[in-house]
Amino acid sequence: MKRNIQVLLLLFLGVGLLHICLLTDLYLRYVRAGLRPVLIASGVLLIALGAVSAARDGFPFDRPRPNGAHSHGHHHGHHHGHGHAGGPKVAWLLYVPALTILFLAPPALGSYTASRGDAEAPKAPASAPGDTLFPALPSGEVVEMSLNDFSSRAVWDTGGTLKGHTVRLTGFVTPGRHGTWYVSRLVISCCAADARVRKVRVHGATAPPADAWVAVTGTWHPTGKVGTDDASPALDATAVRRVPTPKDPYNDVARP
Structure with missing residues (x-):
């Protein structure tokens, strides 16, 4: 699950940056017009990193674990409270800023x-x-x-x-x-x-x-x-x- 969050977060952030820079003028609410090329380059880089990570890990991202590894993870999770997720569930909140940029861009300061x-x-x-x-x-x-x-x-x-x-x-x-x-x-x-x-x-x-x-x-x-x-x-x-x-x-x- 942790890898899923990392890869999808990179993709969402990259798409969000390209959306506000190429399809709209929303980026002007946050930075000067001269920084548009930097934002475009950052968006492309984030998407590239997400795509490389996804290709490297395969689909689905969480590959099946050997029985021994599953058992070890279950035992470890039982004692430490992490369960099977491999990371804290609160990590899903990282999607909030990425989805906000993509679907609900905050207004300019006023x-x-x-x-x-x-x-x-x-x-x-x-x-x-x-x-x-x-x-x-x-x-x-x-x-x-x-x-x-x-x-x-x-x-x-x-x-x-x-x-x-x-x-x-x-x-x-x-x-x-x-x-x-x-x-x-x-x-x-x-x-x-x-x-x-x-x-x-x-x-x-x-x-x-x-x-x-x-x-x-x-x-x-x-x-x-x-x-x-x-x-x-x-x-x-x-x-x-x-x-x-x-x-x-x-x-x-x-x-x-």
Whole structure:
């Protein structure tokens, strides 16, 4: 039975990885897009290892034992409580993560993670902030911005390039305290385990349900002294529109 578990676990994990990488985009819930080739190679390797193990052991995997070996195993099991299985029955639980990836992929991280982690403050520019570091925004239209770009300008842009402009930010809803809420994104360097929080507080609009993806249109809401750590990104909303969940939820790039 132990060999059955090992071989089938390898096969299920391999098929699960190939399923989320080749047939769907579900892998983007867990890792960066650039890691797709590594996941495909890992899936192929796991299937190959499972196939080699199955071929080596034959079918069924548990070959009939000689009478002497069976008797010895029975005697040993009688004294040690393992029985005929050759391993603990709890080993079957190893199938759970493999089958979960294959049939019920967990969702991407969302408001639960964002609400329990402090938003990573935008880093101060290497030199004095100004128009050279923050180019002027287009006038007379709604400017699509990433949360990272908006947050950097809101905190460090003493030149005030956000003033007088209507911007649109896209992210998921994160509830705050006392009825406040944020439009948020989680950004990763490698995988979901290293996710960093980006969020902008929204004023003047009722919060949609938590984790709903929205496009928030509005104007900059100055908070704190710009150019210092006291400033924080915030927006006075004029419109909030529900949007579909993006294919790559961790990619904080402004839509064209």
